Amino acid sequence: MGSDLSNLRFTETHEWVDVQGETATVGITDHAQSQLGDVIFVDLPKAGRVVSAGERIGTIESVKAASDLYAPVSGTILETNTALTDAPELINAHPYDDGWLLRVQPFSLPDTPLLTHEEYETRAQGQ
Amino acid sequence: MMPMKMTPMTLWHREQGAHMSAFAGYEMPMQYTSIRDEHRAVRSAVGMFDLSHMGEVRITGPSAKIWVHELVTNDVLQLTPGSVCYTTMCTQTGGIIDDLLVYCESDESMYLVINASRTAEDIAWMQQNADDTIRVADLSDETALIAVQGPSAAAVIGKMGCSPSQQPTPFHFVDMELQGIPVRLSRTGYTGEDGFEMYVPGSRALPVWEACASLLAEDDGRLCGLGARDILRLEAGLRLYGSDMDMTNSPYDTGLGWTVKLGKEAFIGRDALAQIHASDSHSSFVGLRFSGRTIPRHGNAVFHDNVRIGTITSGGFSFSLGYPIATARVDHEHAKLPTYDIAIRDTVETAERVPLPFYRRAQTQSKEESRGK
Numbered sequence: 001m002g003s004d005l006s007n008l009r010f011t012e013t014h015e016w017v018d019v020q021g022e023t024a025t026v027g028i029t030d031h032a033q034s035q036l037g038d039v040i041f042v043d044l045p046k047a048g049r050v051v052s053a054g055e056r057i058g059t060i061e062s063v064k065a066a067s068d069l070y071a072p073v074s075g076t077i078l079e080t081n082t083a084l085t086d087a088p089e090l091i092n093a094h095p096y097d098d099g100w101l102l103r104v105q106p107f108s109l110p111d112t113p114l115l116t117h118e119e120y121e122t123r124a125q126g127q
Numbered sequence: 128m129m130p131m132k133m134t135p136m137t138l139w140h141r142e143q144g145a146h147m148s149a150f151a152g153y154e155m156p157m158q159y160t161s162i163r164d165e166h167r168a169v170r171s172a173v174g175m176f177d178l179s180h181m182g183e184v185r186i187t188g189p190s191a192k193i194w195v196h197e198l199v200t201n202d203v204l205q206l207t208p209g210s211v212c213y214t215t216m217c218t219q220t221g222g223i224i225d226d227l228l229v230y231c232e233s234d235e236s237m238y239l240v241i242n243a244s245r246t247a248e249d250i251a252w253m254q255q256n257a258d259d260t261i262r263v264a265d266l267s268d269e270t271a272l273i274a275v276q277g278p279s280a281a282a283v284i285g286k287m288g289c290s291p292s293q294q295p296t297p298f299h300f301v302d303m304e305l306q307g308i309p310v311r312l313s314r315t316g317y318t319g320e321d322g323f324e325m326y327v328p329g330s331r332a333l334p335v336w337e338a339c340a341s342l343l344a345e346d347d348g349r350l351c352g353l354g355a356r357d358i359l360r361l362e363a364g365l366r367l368y369g370s371d372m373d374m375t376n377s378p379y380d381t382g383l384g385w386t387v388k389l390g391k392e393a394f395i396g397r398d399a400l401a402q403i404h405a406s407d408s409h410s411s412f413v414g415l416r417f418s419g420r421t422i423p424r425h426g427n428a429v430f431h432d433n434v435r436i437g438t439i440t441s442g443g444f445s446f447s448l449g450y451p452i453a454t455a456r457v458d459h460e461h462a463k464l465p466t467y468d469i470a471i472r473d474t475v476e477t478a479e480r481v482p483l484p485f486y487r488r489a490q491t492q493s494k495e496e497s498r499g500k
Contacts, residue, residue: 034146037354038162040444041420059472061422063162063354063444066472089163 005096009072010120016096017072017114019106024073027100028060028091031124036062039088044069044080044102051077051104058101060091072114075106134179135271135332143350150353151243153180158352166358166446168349169318173277175343176351177336182246182267183326184239184253185232188260195229195237197394198256200378200387206231211298211315214386216249217396221377221403225249226368226386228315230300238311242368243267256395271332275339276322276359278488279346284312284323286342287335297321308335317356319363319486361452362445364414364484370425371412371440371454377403380456381440382412382483410437411462414485415478417451421471423478429455430468430475436461439469447486453478 008016014032018025033039041061051057051071058069080102084090091099115123131154141147145156156177158165168174186195196203201214208231216224225245230238241249246267253263275283285291287305289312295301300313308331316322327335340350357367366372372381377400379387389401403409417423423442428435437457445452455467469476 037146037158040422043420059421061420061444063358065424066422089161092161 005117008096008117009114010117011070011072011114012120012123013068013070014124015070015072016120019073022105023078024075024104024106025100026072026102026104027095028069029120029124030095031121032067033092033095033099036060036064036067037092038063039091042069042084042088042091042101044084045077047077047079049077051075069101071104073104073106074108075104078103078105132180134177135329136177136179136336139333139336140177145350145352148353151180153243155180156350156352158354159350162352162354162358163446165349165351165355168347169277169320169351169355169359170447171278171347173275173279173283173343173346173348174318174351174355175283175336175339175348176274176276176353176356177272178274178324179271179329179332180243181272182241182243182249182265183270183272184241184250185264185266186237186239186253187235187262187264189235191237191261192231192234194257194261195239196391198253199227199229200394200396200400201229202388202391203229203231203237208233209295209299209301211300211313215372215378215383216252217378217400218374219396219399221396221399222374223368223372223376223378223381223383224252224374226366226372226383230311230313240272244369269329271327271329271336273325273327273332273336273339274316274318274322275325276316276318276351277320277348279348280320280322282346283339283342283348286345287339294323305335306338310335317363317365318359319365319484320359320488358443358446361441361443361454362447362484362486364454364486367441371456376456377409379403379409380412407459409459410456411459412440412483413455413457413462413467414481414483415439415453415455415467415469416448416481416485417453417469417476417478419451419476421474421476422451423453423469423471423476427453428470429457430470431461431464437467445485452485454483 014029039062043059045057053074055071057071060067140156145159148157199214199216215226228240295314297314311326313324423439427439429437439453442453
């Protein structure tokens with residue numbers, strides 16, 4: 001994945017998604033982790049669950065607040081990042097790589113319009 | 128909108144890349160790197176905080192000490208020059224106006240440290256209750272406050288030029304020069320660790336801050352923001368005005384009955400507080416331990432048998448203990464339940480009642496402290 005964000009797509013609810021072939025990796029943006037502060041727990045959907053784009057699928061508990069996680073695409077959950085159980089701080093330290101949250105097998109290509117990195121940054125700064 | 132107030136260190140914090148946030152009208156550092164790491168530094172080594180938003184008031188007059196004794200709920204007459212006590216200040220009906228530290232300078236001069244969010248109300252209340260022999264001076268804008276907290280705090284203060292034998296014992300203070308700058312060095316804090324609070328003239332504060340910051344690294348110390356401070360104080364069972372108490376609560380509702388000395392002849396709120404104390408109609412303040420992965424927050428409702436009996440006043444994740452903790456105000460008759468149900472977002476978590484404080488530092492403390500007993 002690396003730190004090249006130009007291949008990622010973003011939601012207005014601060015998720016990023018990286019579609020590689022049949023797999024979409026999902027995480028939260030650097031802006032989001034910075035606003036949340038230290039992440040304490042993540043509550044993620046189990047593998048096999050079918051989710052719809054925009055559906056609330058999990059919770060991120062930080063020192064400051066609990067924040068909902070929304071599915072950026074529709075599809076089937078393939079796996080979640082088990083490293084986060086013992087090290088939720090990965091989300092703060094590496095939101096775009098080691099701090100990824102889950103992988104989804106999308107039904108089709110994005111069914112809701114997703115934002116480019118530039119579009120996301122413009123909107124996030126306006127908030 | 129009023130522009131945010133700055134402390135003498137606000138620009139310095141910004142340059143360090145701290146996350147800045149509005150707090151009681153001031154632009155304050157919430158965290159520098161990570162609240163988890165800053166918290167750990169204070170528990171295991173030392174951390175340093177800019178608390179210059181806090182308010183300072185000097186009361187002077189021939190009977191200043193007696194006047195403060197009658198203004199607040201705790202026993203101020205037992206204070207000797209150089210000693211400090213924690214107290215609440217209440218209305219005639221027993222509502223808490225603020226919680227504060229009282230520093231005894233002399234019978235004619237007392238120094239009060241109050242919450243930033245309450246400065247205006249506190250000073251108005253004091254002036255309203257002062258006669259023409261009492262002078263109430265607001266020193267908040269000209270006074271900076273730097274806290275150094277943690278097991279290595281005494282070592283850092285030693286390197287600042289105040290040797291262990293000169294350092295005040297807990298709940299005492301000394302006025303001295305540190306690196307040529309007049310400092311009130313107080314052995315107090317809001318973290319549950321050994322530590323110091325330094326009151327410095329605002330115009331001279333930045334050099335003290337910078338000197339102290341440069342010494343921190345030698346002792347594995349960290350700059351800390353208000354985010355870490357909030358968790359530290361919650362673990363230590365210390366109350367936060369505005370979250371754990373306000374004008375609608377008495378000290379008894381907040382577990383601060385020990386700060387009310389009903390044996391005192393006269394003080395503001397005495398009759399009402401005596402009545403509340405005798406009636407047992409007040410709420411109780413309890414500590415709660417959670418086993419789940421949901422973090423309780425201020426305002427969450429507390430239930431027993433599906434009946435609402437209280438409210439979470441403060442909640443968070445305890446890094447020291449590894450589980451979520453909270454304090455709650457509950458009906459007096461439900462003060463001794465072993466467990467409580469807390470509605471958090473869309474779930475209900477059962478929490479176990481535990482004694483306060485949640486965290487107590489190991490009692491193998493420095494010799495300084497045992498000497499103070």
